[in-house]
Amino acid sequence: MKGILQTLIETEMGPVSVLIEEGRAVRIKLGGLFEGVPKMEVEPFKSQIEGYFRGKIKGVDFPVKITGTEFLLRVWEEVRKIPYGRVLTYGQVARNLKTAPRAVGLAMARNPLPIYIPCHRVVSKNGLGGFGAGVEWKRFLLELEGVVL
């Protein structure tokens, strides 16, 4: 599958779209579509995201292309290790990486691939913390994974 296109998934919370370039996911958007990009059904992106939202699978793993600074890549890699249904605080992730909580928050805000990089599993020490697509998405995802908080 060549070129640039997107696949659309309907969920209880609203639309989720995956932007795909040269057969690899480059961005995932919660709650909207990418402007001016042709839509089609693209596997395996579509079925995996659907499976995740239905609680059938505990994670997604498809070809991706992730770009970012050295630091961002390190943080995203660390976050990807957090298992389904578990959460860490910004501070805990920061300690693992010998950096500061605030820098971790910054890296989360720049996550191009939510769900694939489960940034919703990184929460504030006292509360939910923020979320790019809106905290209601974060709450929904954690609830889906059975996290009480």
Place this chain on the structure above:
DNA sequence: TCATAATACCGGA
């Protein structure tokens, strides 16, 4: 509780 500093990093001027 509320304010404030420390902190690591990023992007724009």
Place this chain on the structure above:
DNA sequence: TCCGGTATTATGA
């Protein structure tokens, strides 16, 4: 370069 802005946290009154 410098500077302001973060999806934070620890501390002191």
